[in-house]
Amino acid sequence: MSKRSTTTMTALALVCAVTVLTPAGAAYAKPDPKPSPSSSSDPKTPEDLQDLEAVRKKIDKLYHRAAVATDEYNAAEEKAADQSEQIVKLARKIAAGQAELDRLNSRAGAAAREQYRTGGISREAQFMLSGDPGGFLDHAGRAHQEQQATRNLISRLGETQKDLAKYADAASDKWKALDEGRKKKAAAKKRIEKQIKAARKIEDRLAKKERERLRELEEAAEQKAQTEWLSSGVLDEISGKASDAGKKAVAYASDQLGKPYVWGAEGPKSFDCSGLTSQAWAAAGKPIPRTSQEQWKQLEHIDIKDMRPGDLIIYHDDASHVGMYIGKGAIIHAPRPGRTVTVAGAGSMAMLGVVRPDA
Template sequence: MGTGKRWLLTAAVTVVCAVTVLAVPGTAFAAPAPPPSPGTTASVTVVADKDLEAVRKKLEKLYRAAAVATDEYNAADEKAQQQSAQVVRLAKKIVEGREKLDELKALAGAAAAAQYRGGGLPPEARLMLSEDPQEFLDGAGRVRQGQHATKGLLGEMTRTQQDLEQYAQDARAQMKRLEAGRKAKAEAQKKIEKKIAAAEKLESELEQEERERLARLEQQAADEAQAGWLGSGILDEMGGEATEQGRKAVAYATAQIGKPYQWGAEGPKTYDCSGLTSQAWISAGRSMPRTSQAQWEQLTRVDVTDMRPGDLVIYFDDASHVGMYVGDGTIVHAPRPGRTVTLAGAGSMPILGVVRPDAEEN
């Protein structure tokens, strides 16, 4: 796609995003205010805008903190699921081990009973009393086999008992880790709910007209960041084509546009940021880390100039947000509580880096 077409598409996306923000259902726009008269009116408006800018930054900080806590929650949840599955596997091994030990004890008991029925004499003594040479030779072989079998039986019983003890020890350790993971998950949930409640309270204290101006300030900040990013000529350096799996992931992610953000959600009705990107790639046949931080740590990193559709753009220094690049300087992402899955400028937030789930594909 030529540079001119890219700029036109980017401009169109910017307009669509702006219209989406301003056309929230139920939003009523106030009539244009008359020009301010000389004196205090203009200064009051300026102060109000400054106050709203402070509110915008505070909201951004609260929702960022909620995003970090959401990553902590998702990571703890994933770990708890893995630990729980491990406990189940160990419990199954313990049951199987006990059943095996019972069988081995039964065999040992049968052997002891057979010896008792033979008059209490060991097989070697009974053999020495035999008067038939051939019987003696045949019996000698059976005695050696019996001795080996007895040793093998006792050895297997000992190993099974040791395995049982190890399984029980591992299960106890895994249960402790599981309990610690559940506590971490609960603590992360409290953080999320606290930050979101504070943000919602702050927004609820604004008048309708102030909320509208706040939305415009948010969009203005995003547009300015995107314009600065595009102004570097970054799009002229990009030209990578999506792989087949990348196209499938993009198709899945963009099909979710309009669905609400919900922390900890992986679809199909609601998503958080990493829930959207991970499920998009899982739908394309790729296993994926659950959180944005794990995606940043575990997936192959590529230069921003090499970005292609399907790549994941990781945001902020703490990797607390992620979106999927769809081409022409645009991402699809699940922004934050109170918002829906939407398109946005790839440079509208501070980029930490780019990762590629299908790095081995050319």
């Protein structure tokens, strides 16, 4: 068994053991304050803990806003890539169309020069004026073919010119959309950085002991939510087995454990939440949308009781977070800035629903 697999199994065991061995509500009370005369930064009263809980909620809200903006950034990035690809295709069509137009113009020019050399008199008139009706009849078929060829040439010239105008207009529209997308991406980036900066500013103001206590409060809130989710008996109904593609996706996600969260990242050294899930399923041979919101919109929705490893759980009402279900009530996900890819309880956040990439 690989080191990553061992880590995954250990974390899974912890997620399950915490819930099974501890009565709901018992292990997740707010930690008791431990006053220390030597440290003025330690919380000393329930009010201090309440203040820290308020800080935790504020930080969560800031990181949540950053996650929403990250989804907007990733969507703009994906759209820009698609628009750029379409612009390249249109440019190739324009180049091919221009080459065809040049060739047709060259043929039309040759026909015009021929007409000039004959004094503007058509071949039919020349045959008739030659006094050789038999010769005229012999060449009538050929003259008709040349007439038809000229009409076809003029028609193709017109069509090619229309196509070029259409491609040019489409390329212009794509450029405008691309420019608009860049502005949206830049605005989303600014919002992301602003929210993360605000959250870190709050964290940096805390003393070391307060940061440790804050982390304990975060973990307690997650574990409490997980316990409440599991205490509903939902896990008893979940018995689906992973598909072959799902196993590959889970294996990929497991191999990323411990790698840092970086917004907008999709590997190989760092990930954001949807960067991890989209790359995991790409590695399994099933490309899916890049963002958690599009994963929620485009992938097939599955009832929680039918969930199987490899399925994606979408979190929050705005579908701003996603994790991969790996069985036994656990997920692998990239949580937020300052954290690493980790195993967590599937019910540790507000669950919106489940989607299946290989339905």
